[in-house]
Amino acid sequence: MRLSLFLPLHRLLLTGVLGLALAGAAQAHPDSSGPPDQFVLATANAALDALKDNGRIKEGDAQHINAIVDQYVLPYVNFQKTTRLAAGRHWRNATDAQKTALADAFRGTLVRTYSGALIRATQDTTIQLLPFRGQPSDDDVVVRTLISQANGQPVQVDYRLEKTPQGWRIYDVNVEGIWLIENYRNQFSQEINQNGIDGLIQALNQRNQ
Amino acid sequence: MNKSAYTRLAAIATTSALVAGCAAPQNPDPRDPWEGFNRGVYKFNDTVDRALLKPVSQAYVFVTPEPVRDCVHNIFSNAGEVWSAANSFLQGRGHDFVNTLGRFMFNTTMGIGGCFDVASANGARKIPNDFGTTLGVWGLGQGPYVVLPLLGASTVRDTVGLAGDVTGNPLGMTRIDNVPLRNSLWGLRVVDTRASMLDTTKMIDRVALDPYSFIRDAYLQRRAAMVLGSRATDESNLPKYEDSDNDPDLTPIVK
Numbered sequence: 001m002r003l004s005l006f007l008p009l010h011r012l013l014l015t016g017v018l019g020l021a022l023a024g025a026a027q028a029h030p031d032s033s034g035p036p037d038q039f040v041l042a043t044a045n046a047a048l049d050a051l052k053d054n055g056r057i058k059e060g061d062a063q064h065i066n067a068i069v070d071q072y073v074l075p076y077v078n079f080q081k082t083t084r085l086a087a088g089r090h091w092r093n094a095t096d097a098q099k100t101a102l103a104d105a106f107r108g109t110l111v112r113t114y115s116g117a118l119i120r121a122t123q124d125t126t127i128q129l130l131p132f133r134g135q136p137s138d139d140d141v142v143v144r145t146l147i148s149q150a151n152g153q154p155v156q157v158d159y160r161l162e163k164t165p166q167g168w169r170i171y172d173v174n175v176e177g178i179w180l181i182e183n184y185r186n187q188f189s190q191e192i193n194q195n196g197i198d199g200l201i202q203a204l205n206q207r208n209q
Numbered sequence: 210m211n212k213s214a215y216t217r218l219a220a221i222a223t224t225s226a227l228v229a230g231c232a233a234p235q236n237p238d239p240r241d242p243w244e245g246f247n248r249g250v251y252k253f254n255d256t257v258d259r260a261l262l263k264p265v266s267q268a269y270v271f272v273t274p275e276p277v278r279d280c281v282h283n284i285f286s287n288a289g290e291v292w293s294a295a296n297s298f299l300q301g302r303g304h305d306f307v308n309t310l311g312r313f314m315f316n317t318t319m320g321i322g323g324c325f326d327v328a329s330a331n332g333a334r335k336i337p338n339d340f341g342t343t344l345g346v347w348g349l350g351q352g353p354y355v356v357l358p359l360l361g362a363s364t365v366r367d368t369v370g371l372a373g374d375v376t377g378n379p380l381g382m383t384r385i386d387n388v389p390l391r392n393s394l395w396g397l398r399v400v401d402t403r404a405s406m407l408d409t410t411k412m413i414d415r416v417a418l419d420p421y422s423f424i425r426d427a428y429l430q431r432r433a434a435m436v437l438g439s440r441a442t443d444e445s446n447l448p449k450y451e452d453s454d455n456d457p458d459l460t461p462i463v464k
Contacts (some may be wrong), residue, residue: 085450109416133442142442146334153326156333158442167210177434177441182448183426187418190236203418 021138022184032076037132039168040143043076044127052123060205068109078169079107086184090192098197105204125149211242214278228406240354240429251421254361266403279323281401285318286335287323292378293338299339300346302438341370354425362428
């Protein structure tokens with residue numbers, strides 16, 4: 001049944017973004033200048049432990065989770081780059097003020113996605129690394145992980161990271177074959193063609209309310 | 210549901226699609242030349258879903274304990290494994306073929322007819338596969354994107370693949386001769402499938418700017434990754450995002 005092909009979407013939105021959020025939400029500061037796969041794993045595990053300790057996560061306290069996402073995820077995710085790549089060729093036509101407003105508006109969408117995902121974290125959630133295929137000298141790498149839950153299929157989540165002067169930063173995430181940026185490019189382009197960049201910012205902000 | 214009921218539903222879907230789908234798309238995507246029509250079918254599916262499928266699935270989740278739902282879900286999933294394995298074989302993916310058959314045997318016996326997914330618990334993940342993917346591996350292009358009435362996202366190739374799945378699956382529903390039993394199982398399977406997507410559709414409602422595009426792009430990405438198999442994460446297959454900050458002279462890519 002073709003409907004079952006939507007299941008990866010479920011993973012994209014719930015588990016995958018959970019992975020990204022977990023990867024970013026560290027209590028101890030992982031070594032972001034070391035090997036990228038170890039960096040992702042260390043961050044993910046530190047975050048997972050913190051989440052398991054926190055009873056309020058299980059109650060699905062959305063505001064609290066929003067705060068956690070804001071506090072822990074953002075430092076390790078390059079939202080500016082995510083937004084820039086999602087906007088594609090339209091980015092060049094945007095003014096600096098529009099670029100800032102667009103990144104802020106899109107960040108809201110992503111944070112909301114992460115927060116929805118964090119509600120799903122349980123005591124049984126574990127993360128493991130799949131073999132790293134990149135070269136140590138690369139500055140744009142993919143780290144592949146597997147997230148396991150007790151009552152469901154494990155889900156493969158890949159992160160795309162780039163090396164910055166501040167260390168590794170995540171800018172894209174893939175869940176079971178679906179890249180996040182790729183999935184927003186058409187929607188951005190569509191909205192910009194219809195209502196311009198300000199229209200897109202407005203549409204994103206409307207969803208943030 | 211008998212065949213004439215399907216025909217009637219398809220006719221209703223087609224009519225409403227034609228009525229709703231006249232507006233030309235604002236942002237044409239070469240992979241989706243029938244967008245106007247597809248959006249009509251999408252709207253029809255969405256209406257049926259909100260009026261019928263979603264409430265029924267929510268009721269199912271409300272009244273059925275989670276272990277029972279997991280069991281139902283796992284049994285349906287397990288019954289599809291032999292056909293998945295056959296497709297892995299047809300694609301020349303011997304490793305996947307052996308693993309999926311192993312999963313089926315382990316879950317059918319130790320997992321009590323597939324009720325418990327003991328193979329996953331022991332580290333053998335499910336490897337989803339189907340005939341549409343096989344056709345893709347054999348070199349058939351995906352063809353235009355198409356939204357099927359009630360079934361949702363597909364492509365021309367995957368629709369052919371779906372017909373292959375229905376007739377080819379040795380443990381498929383069509384193998385059951387007892388009509389009331391078969392129909393009941395179909396109903397349960399539809400509800401099970403929809404129930405497993407409740408969280409997903411809720412999230413799509415929250416995060417998608419345009420749910421139609423969101424689902425289409427996710428579907429096409431996912432299917433392309435399934436055809437590539439383990440090569441999907443090779444560097445040459447990563448998305449190449451046009452980055453205007455790093456390369457200002459880059460010619461705009463019109464999708």
